[in-house]
Amino acid sequence: MRKLALNDEILLKIEKPARYIGNEINSVMKDKDQVDIRFAMCFPDVYEIGESHLGMKILYDMFNRRDDTWCERVYSPWTDLDRIMREEHIPLFALESQDPVREFDFLGITIQYEMCYTNILQVLDLSGIPLFSKDRTEEDPIVIGGGPCAVNPEPLADFFDLFYIGEGETVYDELLDAYKENKKKNGTRKEFLEMAAEIEGIYVPQFYDAEYHEDGTLKSFEPNNPHAKRTIKKQVVMDLSAVPYPTKPVVPFIKVTQDRVVLEIQRGCIRGCRFCQAGMIYRPTREKNLETLKQYAYEMLKNTGHEEISLSSLSSSDYSQLKELVTFLIEEFKGKGINISLPSLRIDSFSLDVMGKVQDIKKSSLTFAPEAGSQRMRNVINKGLTEEMILDGASKAFEGGWNKVKLYFMLGLPGETEEDMKEIPRLADRVARKYYEIPKDQRNGKCQITFSTSFFIPKPFTPFQWAEMFTQEDYIHRAHVVNQEMKEQLNRKSLKYNWHEADVTVLEGVFARGDRRTGQVLLEAYRLGCLYDSWSDEFDNEKWMQAFENTGVDLEFYTMRKRDLDELFPWDFIDVGVSKSFLKREWERAMKGEVTPNCRERCSACGAMCYQGGVCFEGKN
Structure with a gap:
């Protein structure tokens, strides 16, 4: 029988103990002695937030399809349990096995927003894993980060062994196979990191050196290891219908933020809003096949018992077969008490007509x-x-x-x-x-x-x-x-x-465009007690300001300073498909108030449509 990491006495003391007991419907259990790789997949926020995240569901399902790998879930303990774990010296554990995270081969952390960065340090700290990658030994897990914030990994560079840049369905199998190969020949941690650095899309921070000008701007960013690539290329799935999708997702015991079936209909966005990072880094736009989506809808509703299905996309109105998909869902499920949710719709007659049918x-x-x-x-x-x-x-x-x-x-x-x-x-x-x-x-x-x-x-x-x-x-x-x-x-x-909140905005701005030097502010803020900074009740701006003062890092250098168009940015070594020359053109057009047509109206040569064999829309220049 599986033994819980927390005893009954502790569970009775904390808020929502179901966050920590695992064993939910569709959670994956394996014999740890029959697998070669144990992967702890972490969302550094409370269970209700993390359990709603689609990207984590996709990776959990994908890894567990491998016979040689057991992927388990880890979330940040809420402040009540955090205190008890420190007092009682209880190590952070994974939900499925309840085993300590430090016993795993990998700790994968999805990095969705800047204000979860101190929670990442909490996860490492409670796991007993050295905070700095340089201090880790052969006994420690490989700590790997991914997600949208990984496109500027530099504020977190000192705390991670690897970063995965791009979509997880591409080279993770290659990375796990490399780990197995290195393990089989009794290779060292460094030897695995060198093997990983050879894989497209994998960034190993310790294999790079940053130098700065006297004015604080970045002077150079160069590899210091022969295995490290000068440019890290974002990984993109071109055929979304051909990759695995979690049709049997975990069903939580408690209500979570997205308490419904999530059907991803496409990735990317044709619109080109100049403020929107997701619209740029998830290019090009790729749609899922209608018949595939119909099949997923059936399977997911049957496997979860959920009574709502949400169509996930950056801009659902732009999915070319939305009318056919919604009509199918209404006809098949509306009479069975299934609600249909359509986020990310534009204001037009078609969208309102669709909304009127489903709401x-x-x-x-x-x-x-x-x-x-x-x-x-x-x-x-x-x-x-x-x-x-x-x-x-x-x-x-x-x-x-x-x-x-x-x-x-x-x-x-x-x-x-x-x-x-x-x-x-x-x-x-x-x-x-x-x-x-x-x-x-x-x-x-x-x-x-x-x-x-x-x-x-x-x-x-x-x-x-x-x-x-x-x-x-x-x-x-x-x-x-x-x-x-x-x-x-x-x-x-x-x-x-x-x-x-204005104070949170300023901090987000620092870490969104921060370099490696801002990592010391994160560490100092964590030591001062900052945690769950995206939660208004927990956020403490005074402690953050103290952290900047204690470390001597100039906050306004990262927020108020005007950037020169030719400045070298901390993230310039990453190729996300969209070229810097295109971004410059769009910046200049913005300053003139000029509108750029969307991708279906006219290709603007951003670079993403030809990225990794992508196909341009018809009607290009």
Whole structure:
């Protein structure tokens, strides 16, 4: 019988003990003595967040299809259990076997957002794994990172042995086979790292040296080992329908963030929004075959018992067979009590028609993301939306029976003026007016327009990677401008305004474009007690500011400084497919307010469509 790592006394003391006991439906159990590789797959956040993450489900399923590998799951212990584990000297453990993570061959950590970085140190610390890769011995697991933040791995470089750049279905098998081969011949840790460095898409930080100019900018970034590649090439799956997909995902005991079947319909995005990192690094756009998706839907609903299916994509409206897929799902499952969720839709007649078919309009709200209030700023960010399209979409939604709309915007975009800020609540008001233009007897109760602003953060591999940020006080001022303007609107009683925390934004900006020197700030912040920084109740900005002071790292160097177009960036050694020359062109077009057509209208020669044998859309230049 499997013995739990935590006794009953501890489980009774902590919040949601089901986070830590494993044994859920569809979790994979194997005999550890019958496998060659044990892989602990970690999401460095609480169970409910990590268990909802599709990328982790894909890798868990893919690794466990190998007879020689047992992949288990690990999540960050919540603060209550974290305290007990330190007091009782309980090592961090994997859910399936409940064995200590330090006994595994690999610890794989998915890095989804900057504010989980201190949790990564928590995971290493509680596992008893030395925080610095240089201090690890033959007895320690190989620590490998992946996910969207791995496209700038440098703030975390000292803490990881390897980074996997790109999509996991490509070279992980080659990496695991290399590990087995090295293990069989009793090779050393360093010898395996050298073998790994030869594999396309694998980055070994200790095999590279960074040098800096006197002004603090990066002078050079060069390999120091003959096995290390000068350029790390992002790995891309070109045929999504041909790779494994988790049709039997784990069903948690407790409610998680995404408590539903997730059907990935495509990767990439044709839109080219200049602020959006995902839209750039996941290029080119690749669709899954309709028949494959139909089969997955059947299998996943049968294998999980879930009553909702969500179509996952950066822009679901752009999936070429969306109408056929939604029609199939409605006809096959609607009468069986299955709800269909369609995130990431654009504001157009087709999308609203689809939403009307799959949603109970009395219970739901519609979500639109204009991103900017003024047309000028929407052109700067290349959103591809006019005010006419937004208001027309809102009108059709209200006529269709919706009365609740959520609007998402950004503040602090490059070139933003106070007038642009004021246009945000004005646009929300104009949306509300469309509701009150409908005859009273046709309205569905009171109208509620909730609009939210996050603060823009420049990200690597976007046209805005050269942009300056602002101070915390300036961000707060911008939110105040929007809030004051909202009070001047005719329909202010129908409007509600929310905004993101400014202090968190500044930190995200530091680590999004940080170099290796920012790693010491992370370590100091962790030592000062920073943990779960993406959670408002846990975030402590004073400790972070103390960490910058203690380490002597200049925060404003990473946020407020204007970047030269020819500056060498810490992430320039990674090739994500989109060329730096294209990003420069888009930055310059943004500064002129020029719109670039989407990929289906015209190929803009970004580089991604010809990447690894990709095929350009028809109608290219």
